[in-house]
């Protein structure tokens with residue numbers, strides 16, 4: 325990205341700064357046995373599948389955040405042959421998962437050094453996340469990145485969700501930076517890279533597992549590689 329005059333780095337949170345997948349995995353290992361479910365690979369894959377389906381409905385504005393939590397658990401239990409239609413019961417069960425998920429939050433080891441290096445170089449940082457304000461700011465505080473992350477823009481407060489390019493435009497507007505001086509960094513090519521570019525930002529795909537399809541020019545496998553890509557040599 326040489327020759328690009330950057331002022332700010334807009335980072336995704338889950339899967340980028342916070343190891344969401346590991347936190348979900350650790351939570352499921354502890355929580356599933358408490359509801360009588362074997363935490364094997366099949367049930368964990370099932371959870372991931374229903375999670376993505378219901379988060380997608382939330383991103384599309386079709387359901388509230390609480391409704392996606394209920395829907396996720398309702399589909400999960402139905403698929404296991406133990407259906408539950410009682411919202412109160414679903415909320416109680418989900419709170420057990422949530423507690424263990426929160427206890428498992430951790431930053432990727434490369435997150436803090438990368439944020440520090442970017443800021444030392446004079447660039448600003450901010451977080452743009454498809455999440456609810458209370459939970460996402462709690463995550464940053466818990467994983468010790470609140471001081472380094474900069475402003476936090478959530479889908480909930482912006483009223484816009486990735487992959488709508490307008491979410492990037494609005495975050496830049498609130499941040500006071502021109503889109504062409506900002507680079508979006510995130511683990512989802514469809515949510516963090518393509519819509520950011522559509523909004524006039526630069527973008528870098530953080531492909532931690534190294535499984536992204538070919539063709540992306542700005543791809544890194546770790547946030548450790550981000551400063552070298554963004555900063556003048």
Ligand SMILES: [Mg+2]
Nearest residue numbers: 336338339511
């Ligand atoms: Mg992400």
